Amino acid sequence: VRRAQMQRGLPPGPTPFPVLGNLLQLQSGHLDRVLMELSSRWGPVFTVWLGPRPAVVLCGYTALRDALVLQADAFSGRGSMAVFERFTHGNGIAFSNGPRWRTLRNFALGALKEFGVGRRSIEERIQEEASCLLGEFQAIVGTPFDPRRLLDNAVSNVICSVVFGKRYDYGDPEFLRLLDLFSDNFRIMSSKWGEAYNIFPSFLDWIPGPHHRIFRNFQELRVFISEQIQQHRQLRQAREPRDFIDCFLDQMDEEQQDPESHFQDETLVMTTHNLFFGGTETTSTTLRYGLLIMLKYPEVAAKVQAELDAVIGRTRAPNLEDRARLPYTNAVLHEIQRFISVLPLGLPRALTRDTHLRSHFLRKGTFVIPLLVSAHRDPTQFKDPDHFNPTNFLDDRGEFQNNDAFMPFAPGKRMCLGAGLARSEIFLFFTAILQKFCLLSTESPASINLTPQCTGLGNVPPAFQLRLVAR
Ligand code: HEM
Numbered sequence: 001v002r003r004a005q006m007q008r009g010l011p012p013g014p015t016p017f018p019v020l021g022n023l024l025q026l027q028s029g030h031l032d033r034v035l036m037e038l039s040s041r042w043g044p045v046f047t048v049w050l051g052p053r054p055a056v057v058l059c060g061y062t063a064l065r066d067a068l069v070l071q072a073d074a075f076s077g078r079g080s081m082a083v084f085e086r087f088t089h090g091n092g093i094a095f096s097n098g099p100r101w102r103t104l105r106n107f108a109l110g111a112l113k114e115f116g117v118g119r120r121s122i123e124e125r126i127q128e129e130a131s132c133l134l135g136e137f138q139a140i141v142g143t144p145f146d147p148r149r150l151l152d153n154a155v156s157n158v159i160c161s162v163v164f165g166k167r168y169d170y171g172d173p174e175f176l177r178l179l180d181l182f183s184d185n186f187r188i189m190s191s192k193w194g195e196a197y198n199i200f201p202s203f204l205d206w207i208p209g210p211h212h213r214i215f216r217n218f219q220e221l222r223v224f225i226s227e228q229i230q231q232h233r234q235l236r237q238a239r240e241p242r243d244f245i246d247c248f249l250d251q252m253d254e255e256q257q258d259p260e261s262h263f264q265d266e267t268l269v270m271t272t273h274n275l276f277f278g279g280t281e282t283t284s285t286t287l288r289y290g291l292l293i294m295l296k297y298p299e300v301a302a303k304v305q306a307e308l309d310a311v312i313g314r315t316r317a318p319n320l321e322d323r324a325r326l327p328y329t330n331a332v333l334h335e336i337q338r339f340i341s342v343l344p345l346g347l348p349r350a351l352t353r354d355t356h357l358r359s360h361f362l363r364k365g366t367f368v369i370p371l372l373v374s375a376h377r378d379p380t381q382f383k384d385p386d387h388f389n390p391t392n393f394l395d396d397r398g399e400f401q402n403n404d405a406f407m408p409f410a411p412g413k414r415m416c417l418g419a420g421l422a423r424s425e426i427f428l429f430f431t432a433i434l435q436k437f438c439l440l441s442t443e444s445p446a447s448i449n450l451t452p453q454c455t456g457l458g459n460v461p462p463a464f465q466l467r468l469v470a471r
Contacts, residue, residue, distance in 0.1 A: 009361040010054050013047035021049025030455040032344035032373045045358055055367045061375040061405040068412035074355040076413040079348030079367040087218045092270025103262045111247045115162045123320050126425050129157050130432035136170050137468055144442050144465040152179040152284045159279030164228050165243030181217040186281045186458050188214055194456030225272050282342050283422045289461040290336040295441040296448040304329045308435050318431040327400035331393035337408040339388045340459055344373035346410045372407050381405035440467040
């Protein structure tokens, strides 16, 4: 294997075992931590073997920047992930490459914009949804509850209104079931062996394990999405799009005669799935983790509330323009995203051409793991990288201070397509909640453990209960 490594010009790394590669070593602790520890031995660019497949790991802000930003084109490919591959077959935005990816990504970005600045801005949609969420919260003031499903529902409704043209009532059993499928998939992929599901594509069907649940969940989601598309086909007026699906159907009509067209039935299903799943789980997990952090640090929540009171008051709903006038709140939200690193390993990239990185020659197709969490924990970039500390984003005068090493959405050409939407949602939901409610923990803040319940593709927070008190 070593010889193969050298022949392929791969950077050095820990010695792999036959077949399993470095898997056993990688499973010895939280994957992101193990990779960061390996980096202290092997440097910022090193190779690990995920079973029979080598992966080049980028660790630390500088390596990530040198690759993803300074060589944005070369690093803009998507590395394949077996569990997704089996479902997407390289279709949709997130798991395609080349011209198909570029076309679909630009189309989706355009459509998101269109439904943002069109009849009703996305900001207004989020504000309306936040007000529905507050209504649900109001009804359970004083009673301890797990906020997961309500947050999932609220966040998902925003992307649902863009993609499907409708929102779902809180507690709608059919919709809650779908949201549970998302959470289930995210959790399985974030479990100890979650990464292994991405390695052995040809074995996946044969080996038993929870990944079969991922496949069943995906299948159920596919049925739901296909039904939505079918309904759209029946009710739409051509060239009068109500939402993303209508836009896509219009484009399909337009390119009907083009045999090379990227706008096909299957592509619509996968692209819709990307937006629906991508638009729900990460954002909602971030908000949920953020609330848990506020329970642990009530003094931080109190400071956010004092700033909201002073700048907005308690009656007017927060809007996006307020963000610039709320430096402390803005710093807290950045710090939440930095501290939790909800996708610690980002999504894998693949090289679109041969390239040099540092002293290494890397071949086209090389699978790359951008270890985003390592930028967030980089001691050369943050004052207090290992703790939750909003001053990581504040200067000496208490003004908000941005930092290029903040990269929860990954930098470069392949960065998260929904970053703007996600940031708007996080800001508007979080401030709406704290403006109206105090959050109380059912246990003492000191005993709250912020360590993720599982870490893999994602960092999933431990389940918790909270009690709301109206302000
Ligand atoms: C806190 C919330 C979110 C986080 C932390 C997040 C993070 C990420 C990351 C790290 C990637 C991989 C980028 C790369 O290739 O390096 C990604 C991709 C993607 N995200 Fe997000 N995301 C969030 C919310 C959203 C939302 C709201 C949407 C819905 C519009 C979305 C849609 C996508 C899509 C479609 C991709 C694939 C992009 C591509 O391959 O070109 N994400 N996201």
